[in-house]
Amino acid sequence: MEPFDVHILGCGSAKPTHKHFPTCQVVNIRGKLMMIDCGEAAQMQFARQKLNMNRLGHLFISHNHGDHVFGLPGLISTMALLGRTSEFHIYGPQQIEEYLNVIMKIYCEGIDYKVIFHSVRTREHYLLFEDKSIEVWSIPLEHRIPCCGYLFREKPSLPHIRREMIDAFNIPVSQINNIKAGASWTLDDGTVIPHEQLTYPAEKPRSYAYCSDTIYLPQLKEILKGTTLLFHEATYPHEMLARATETRHTTALQAATLARDAEVHQLCIGHYSGRIKDEDVHLAEAKSVFQNTILAQERLVIPL
Amino acid sequence: MEPFDVHILGCGSAKPTHKHFPTCQVVNIRGKLMMIDCGEAAQMQFARQKLNMNRLGHLFISHNHGDHVFGLPGLISTMALLGRTSEFHIYGPQQIEEYLNVIMKIYCEGIDYKVIFHSVRTREHYLLFEDKSIEVWSIPLEHRIPCCGYLFREKPSLPHIRREMIDAFNIPVSQINNIKAGASWTLDDGTVIPHEQLTYPAEKPRSYAYCSDTIYLPQLKEILKGTTLLFHEATYPHEMLARATETRHTTALQAATLARDAEVHQLCIGHYSGRIKDEDVHLAEAKSVFQNTILAQERLVIPL
Numbered sequence: 001m002e003p004f005d006v007h008i009l010g011c012g013s014a015k016p017t018h019k020h021f022p023t024c025q026v027v028n029i030r031g032k033l034m035m036i037d038c039g040e041a042a043q044m045q046f047a048r049q050k051l052n053m054n055r056l057g058h059l060f061i062s063h064n065h066g067d068h069v070f071g072l073p074g075l076i077s078t079m080a081l082l083g084r085t086s087e088f089h090i091y092g093p094q095q096i097e098e099y100l101n102v103i104m105k106i107y108c109e110g111i112d113y114k115v116i117f118h119s120v121r122t123r124e125h126y127l128l129f130e131d132k133s134i135e136v137w138s139i140p141l142e143h144r145i146p147c148c149g150y151l152f153r154e155k156p157s158l159p160h161i162r163r164e165m166i167d168a169f170n171i172p173v174s175q176i177n178n179i180k181a182g183a184s185w186t187l188d189d190g191t192v193i194p195h196e197q198l199t200y201p202a203e204k205p206r207s208y209a210y211c212s213d214t215i216y217l218p219q220l221k222e223i224l225k226g227t228t229l230l231f232h233e234a235t236y237p238h239e240m241l242a243r244a245t246e247t248r249h250t251t252a253l254q255a256a257t258l259a260r261d262a263e264v265h266q267l268c269i270g271h272y273s274g275r276i277k278d279e280d281v282h283l284a285e286a287k288s289v290f291q292n293t294i295l296a297q298e299r300l301v302i303p304l
Numbered sequence: 305m306e307p308f309d310v311h312i313l314g315c316g317s318a319k320p321t322h323k324h325f326p327t328c329q330v331v332n333i334r335g336k337l338m339m340i341d342c343g344e345a346a347q348m349q350f351a352r353q354k355l356n357m358n359r360l361g362h363l364f365i366s367h368n369h370g371d372h373v374f375g376l377p378g379l380i381s382t383m384a385l386l387g388r389t390s391e392f393h394i395y396g397p398q399q400i401e402e403y404l405n406v407i408m409k410i411y412c413e414g415i416d417y418k419v420i421f422h423s424v425r426t427r428e429h430y431l432l433f434e435d436k437s438i439e440v441w442s443i444p445l446e447h448r449i450p451c452c453g454y455l456f457r458e459k460p461s462l463p464h465i466r467r468e469m470i471d472a473f474n475i476p477v478s479q480i481n482n483i484k485a486g487a488s489w490t491l492d493d494g495t496v497i498p499h500e501q502l503t504y505p506a507e508k509p510r511s512y513a514y515c516s517d518t519i520y521l522p523q524l525k526e527i528l529k530g531t532t533l534l535f536h537e538a539t540y541p542h543e544m545l546a547r548a549t550e551t552r553h554t555t556a557l558q559a560a561t562l563a564r565d566a567e568v569h570q571l572c573i574g575h576y577s578g579r580i581k582d583e584d585v586h587l588a589e590a591k592s593v594f595q596n597t598i599l600a601q602e603r604l605v606i607p608l
Binding site (some may be wrong): 108 | 316318319320321322326327344345347348351352354368370371374378382385386401402406410411496529
């Protein structure tokens with residue numbers, strides 16, 4: 001199966017700790033790398049993970065808080081130093097553009113590649129990007145400033161050919177793409193071998209949903225329905241619900257409730273408050289509602 | 305003796321490597337912390353070193369290249385989150401102010417402390433800051449843009465009292481400060497005990513000079529004469545002299561030559577090019593000219 005992995009490069013929140021870097025993730029979809037958020041030191045974590053910057057074409061930013069964007073000038077400068085010439089696309093709420101423009105003006109004048117900003121409407125769920133195999137959709141979130149999540153989805157693949165049928169019926173190679181696309185095969189005596197007998201179904205398309213930072217939004221279960229992996233912030237344990245609500249964040253219990261209600265396959269929680277000493281409390285709390293939960297940590301790679 | 309330590313938080317150059325963070329150092333002079341340069345992830349490295357942000361009052365920036373300033377927004381934001389109320393002073397070439405103003409406007413509006421910028425004249429060697437025990441001076445450097453180094457110097461201390469003399473001559477405690485300040489002591493019979501007999505000299509004032517980034521400037525030996533510890537960039541080995549000259553950097557051999565000519569006590573080299581695989585080549589080269597040389601590395605603490 002083609003790779004579809006999520007690399008956690010940073011999963012802390014705004015206050016620094018000894019343990020965590022601020023938010024940054026990289027999604028590897030079939031060898032194509034897409035970054036999500038760009039907290040300070042994103043480029044160092046990227047290098048440590050031995051990821052290839054030439055394969056990084058897109059960055060999706062959730063919102064314009066420092067712990068999600070302060071890695072941006074370093075990333076853009078370093079790609080220029082490494083001789084990049086291909087376009088780099090940044091998606092995010094409109095507010096990010098002012099900072100980006102200043103970085104480009106002061107530190108990146110005359111670089112050899114284009115940085116293209118795409119403003120995202122954070123209150124809508126809509127298709128932002130697609131190519132022949134994947135789609136990226138926005139997920140409306142609610143934080144103290146405009147904020148959205150992102151849904152990465154494989155497009156359905158064509159079914160696989162049953163090698164033994166091709167051999168048995170002597171089907172020429174030139175017909176294989178037609179059969180994959182849905183055609184049947186007619187023998188010389190007129191017998192029709194149906195498409196279903198010549199193929200077996202493709203794997204179910206995989207999907208990754210990223211939700212950070214936000215208050216608990218139960219209605220997201222519709223958008224997230226059946227997602228393979230959901231990353232959801234869980235800044236606080238549920239005993240700090242008042243603080244979570246006030247700062248527009250989610251508790252571990254709430255994140256797990258959403259995962260359960262959306263019937264996702266796996267939940268990964270992170271964006272831990274700097275006040276939290278023991279993240280196992282988050283994990284136990286989430287697992288009490290949704291068993292297939294893991295804790296984000298730096299350098300973790302989650303295959304879908 | 306009061307502490308005077310240099311913490312290396314980052315000693316790489318602009319291109320990221322697996323091993324190095326971009327430039328940042330912290331000088332601990334008698335419990336007061338002063339940061340030098342503020343490359344990306346400075347605040348994380350600061351936290352990992354278990355340094356106390358409340359003791360950090362000053363930042364001295366050499367020049368406005370990204371690998372020396374991209375940690376600035378994170379540092380300023382985090383100090384605000386930690387509840388800082390005391391002023392924070394930033395010294396550096398005028399060019400830095402534009403970036404600083406944008407950061408303050410977009411990400412730090414309404415924070416509870418003042419960030420005060422002091423523009424440094426990079427072509428002059430002059431006193432920038434002093435308090436009762438230390439001085440900080442600028443060191444003119446030459447790089448592709450205006451750039452300066454910094455010299456941290458203890459002021460001479462008063463001599464130490466010889467406890468046994470005080471006891472022998474029954475000198476009252478009230479007179480000790482006078483004696484430290486240079487007074488002699490007259491016995492009842494008129495005999496004068498000279499100051500020198502009552503005291504022993506204070507330790508020689510220590511000094512730390514920071515020179516990065518710059519072409520080799522032999523004339524600096526005057527300013528650096530007798531410095532306790534010199535940090536000097538050594539971006540390239542000497543076989544890459546042409547590249548060093550072109551990019552306005554120094555080779556390890558040149559840095560060591562300056563250390564020898566300035567008769568410093570110890571040399572620390574760093575700011576390694578991302579092209580360098582083996583820093584031991586730098587070390588061997590520098591030691592061939594100046595034996596008391598060490599390699600900078602992240603989290604190294606050098607006591608003076």
